[in-house]
Amino acid sequence: MVIDPGYLTAEADVRRQVAGLRRAKELFATAALAPFTGPPMAPYWGPETDEELVRWIRERSETLYHPVGTCRMGADEESVVDPSLRVRGISALRVADASVMPVINRGHTHAHGHDRREGRRAGRGGPGGGRANHRRRGGRVTTGRRPGEGMWHGSHLT
Structure with missing residues (x-):
């Protein structure tokens, strides 16, 4: 294709x-x-x-941006990957790159894509998986970050 x-x-x-x-x-x-x-x-x-x-x-002419938003992540059946980055309908396949980002960030997408790959390698899925120390607390995912550190929140890096 x-x-x-x-x-x-x-x-x-x-x-x-x-x-x-x-x-x-x-x-x-x-x-x-x-x-x-x-x-x-x-x-x-x-x-x-x-x-x-x-x-x-x-x-x-050429583009320097990695495509984003081409592999929608979500909990619904219409999304390509689930929140743990597993491709729906294909076993043992995950997408851990910038294509799961819903919109392009203001900078280069490399760091965010690398973050996802490292998170998958370490066994942590989903947004920000590689850079945060995720813990479940009261039904929500928290991180071990200090205030002011970047964190992926859905469609933007805060």
């Missing part, structure tokens, strides 16, 4: 990328940034027109 995210299929996205490249070129040409810039580096071939910039964008 191949998942095609449809990058740059919406013309508005392509126009936004062209505008961003033009703005970056303007900024790098300012006197304030001149001491820190040099000539374009290979494989940049110097596109100038909108058509050339679109070609460059389509040839060279």
Whole structure:
């Protein structure tokens, strides 16, 4: 199975990328940034027109974000994985990466994905499994964290 995210299929996205490249070129040409810039580096071939910039964008663009929200976690039958990260309908398979995060966080997703893997390795499932010392107290999961330490709460890191 191949998942095609449809990058740059919406013309508005392509126009936004062209505008961003033009703005970056303007900024790098300012006197304030001149001491820190040099000539374009290979494989940049110097596109100038909108058509050339679109070609460059389509040839060279890539995403740095790991997909999130592609593997819904929940207690209901419609979710792909249960709260312990077990894939429904397939025995001995768990998903312990950023795909179980409901929304992308403001930073890189690597730490959160790594947290899930380490939590699974240590036998603790679910959100924040690898970084917290989980204990059951009065029917709720608590952690051994100090105030101010990060903790995964559903859709955001607090």
